[in-house]
Amino acid sequence: MSIKVGLPDVTFNALCKLTEVDREFIGSPDYMGVAQFWEWSHPQNTRLSRASVSARRKIHAALVKDGLDLNGDTGIHRSIISIVLEKEEQGL
Numbered sequence: 356m357s358i359k360v361g362l363p364d365v366t367f368n369a370l371c372k373l374t375e376v377d378r379e380f381i382g383s384p385d386y387m388g389v390a391q392f393w394e395w396s397h398p399q400n401t402r403l404s405r406a407s408v409s410a411r412r413k414i415h416a417a418l419v420k421d422g423l424d425l426n427g428d429t430g431i432h433r434s435i436i437s438i439v440l441e442k443e444e445q446g447l
Contacts, residue, residue, distance in 0.1 A: 386412060397428065
């Protein structure tokens with residue numbers, strides 16, 4: 356079961372707590388897309404930072420499902436990121 360959460364309405368303090376909790380879920384199906392699952396030095400940092408919570412969750416889930424390193428930057432990683440972000444831009 357999943358519940359849609361409209362994060363733009365949460366306070367800064369609430370967002371900090373959600374991020375703290377979400378860090379514990381990185382690498383698991385419980386990841387919410389709030390916390391950053393990649394390193395700041397990651398070549399795709401800008402794209403991932405600008406991605407919606409929903410897109411981050413989808414990217415994370417695809418990487419985990421395929422057994423890929425969450426900090427990796429291979430062609431497969433870039434392809435997954437691009438596909439998810441393109442679908443989001445198209446409203447799919």
